Amino acid sequence: MNKIDVCLTPELLHLCETENKNVVVIDILRASSSITTALAHGIARIKPVAGLEECRALKKQGFIIAGERDGKKADGFDLGNSPFDYMDRSLAGKTIAMTTTNGTMAISKSKDAAKVIIGSFLNKKAVVDELLRGQNDILLLCAGWKGRFSLEDTLFAGAVVKDLGHDFQVDHDAALAARYLYDGTGSNLPAVVENASHAQRLKGLNIQKDMAFCLTFDKYDVVPVLKGEFLIIKI
Numbered sequence: 001m002n003k004i005d006v007c008l009t010p011e012l013l014h015l016c017e018t019e020n021k022n023v024v025v026i027d028i029l030r031a032s033s034s035i036t037t038a039l040a041h042g043i044a045r046i047k048p049v050a051g052l053e054e055c056r057a058l059k060k061q062g063f064i065i066a067g068e069r070d071g072k073k074a075d076g077f078d079l080g081n082s083p084f085d086y087m088d089r090s091l092a093g094k095t096i097a098m099t100t101t102n103g104t105m106a107i108s109k110s111k112d113a114a115k116v117i118i119g120s121f122l123n124k125k126a127v128v129d130e131l132l133r134g135q136n137d138i139l140l141l142c143a144g145w146k147g148r149f150s151l152e153d154t155l156f157a158g159a160v161v162k163d164l165g166h167d168f169q170v171d172h173d174a175a176l177a178a179r180y181l182y183d184g185t186g187s188n189l190p191a192v193v194e195n196a197s198h199a200q201r202l203k204g205l206n207i208q209k210d211m212a213f214c215l216t217f218d219k220y221d222v223v224p225v226l227k228g229e230f231l232i233i234k235i
């Protein structure tokens with residue numbers, strides 16, 4: 001039986017093998033939610049980029065650039081990182097270069113995986129179905145916040161461990177802890193997550209509506225996957 005594990009923050013990634021695994025990058029508030037929303041709304045490709053200056057250089061090459069630092073839209077960028085930024089019909093078919101505080105960094109650290117998938121509550125069922133079709137061990141990588149634990153990312157990881165518990169062998173205590181955390185709180189996610197540090201940060205930026213949206217289950221039946229240097233919808 002293949003195994004499923006959870007990496008609670010990218011700081012622990014050196015202890016978790018990613019090669020030959022299907023890695024699900026999780027950044028509920030908000031990178032993986034925004035990426036899922038963007039591709040579901042017809043944006044053709046997203047190029048995850050580690051740094052602000054690299055993104056700014058891509059703007060000169062004709063890319064639309066999107067991103068934030070500490071939740072705030074980056075200076076001179078076309079878009080921030082609210083999922084609502086990516087619903088604009090005029091963006092359909094376009095390519096976007098994106099950089100975020102934690103999410104795009106986590107993606108860049110997963111590049112030697114067998115497959116990199118973007119997971120969010122918005123596409124949880126589609127991600128679980130994709131993982132069930134796979135033949136590899138699974139690593140659920142929580143993007144966290146600047147190396148620290150993220151409650152909302154871990155809750156999502158726990159929800160996926162719960163969904164896959166009969167088909168994959170739980171590997172290590174982080175996966176068990178995530179599952180128990182979700183079992184204990186999953187029935188009232190908004191009330192739990194609103195106390196999380198990044199939710200409080202977003203509240204301070206008056207973007208509560210993003211939180212409610214990012215905690216919506218299975219709004220989109222899409223699976224963003226990394227193909228070369230771009231995130232696209234898996235066909």
Ligand code: MLT
Pocket residue numbers: 027029030031068070071072081082100101102103104143144145
């Ligand atoms: C992240 O990378 O942690 C998020 O994108 C931050 C945010 O969008 O607020």
